[in-house]
Amino acid sequence: MALIAMVSAKGSPGVTTTAVACTLTWGGRTVLAECDPSGGSILSGYLSSLEIPPIGLLPLAAAALRDQLADAFAHQLVDLDAKHRGRRLLLPGINDPVQAGTIRPTWEPLAVFLSELERGDDGYDVVADCGRLTTNAPPWPLLFRADLVLLVVRAATLRTIAPAAAAAELLRRELTQYGRGDGALALALIGDGPYRRRDIEQRLQLPTLMELPDDRRTAEVLSDGGGRLRGGQHLLRAAAGAEPAVREAITRRRAHLATTSSTGSSHVR
Template structure:
């Protein structure tokens, strides 16, 4: 599958919870990379019961500057699934927004490396939690390179939907200027509200590839830790059911880009 990046307009629509639900329920070897410049939250939330040393994205960025990504990567991962070890990992994010400046010059190298992970002997898909666009330093190289870029929108009210319109337009513009076009941009819809899927797709001029219910009990467990997930929770079942649509969208996107790529486009 390669890289699925998730981002939101602003606020807290549930990007991390969505990314974690997918990482825990999709098939195959998966790395959830916390690439939010505002900081990661899985170590202090879902994995807060564990004592984990300071590993993750920041040491990996330092390795990128030394051209040692391949040697360092595996040591920066935390296994998410004790019952099925070696399949689902998290690459913890930064814990201080000041560190975002350290990451900025390494996003190109990190993104290229993430894109190569599916071709390893024991390849990984990467789900990148990129946080909110309303920051001073979004990880643009990663957003441009993603095989599928999902704009996460909570659909409970018009107030939660409206900010996504501006974000969708900005992403379409940036992707077009970069040379990718907006064909890899889609929606991840969270919760229920007065507007149906088709209404939201029409308003935002984007297709919805992923829909998850507002399962607050499971979302709180993913966000704050505590309790034990059984894998049968409504949120996890719904996340698992979205995987075929996500893979189909990536396959179509790659087929569309293949002629351009082979003739020497700017695709990273």
């Protein structure tokens, strides 16, 4: 794959839970990067039973300022899955939103570095949890370089769906002007409600690439830790089942960009 960014309009629709579920169940070597300017939550949630030193995005940003990203990266990672050591890794996020100002000047080199992690025999796909678009400084360079941007929407009520319309329009505009085009944008729907998938797609003018059930028990473990995960749980099974569609979408998007670039008709970067 490469770089997949997950983002929400507002509130807590389950971006982090979705990112963790995908990282734990997808077949490839994967790094989950907590890039939410509001702060990461996995060390204090899913991995709260572990004593982990202050590593992650903030020290990596400091290394980026010294042009030492490649040397520092491996030292900022934590295993998410003890059974698959070195295959499902976490780059912890910042602890305090105040630290977002320190990260902001380094988003571009960080985005370039993360987007290139798939290269080589020991390459990694990257799932970037980018948090909410309502923060003061979303990590736009990551979104612009992503092969796929998933707008995570909880499909329970109109109240949870309506804010996504403005977010979808903002993402379309920004990705078209500065990123890889709005063809990189799709939906990840969480749970169900009175509105059908087709209704939501028509309202937001976006296709759906992922549908995850409202599996509260599994979601609580992924969010808060302190429980045991089993592969047969609905949320994990659905996340694993979404991988082929995600990979196909990225392959199709890359082929399209290669074709338009070779004909000189591409208007995206």
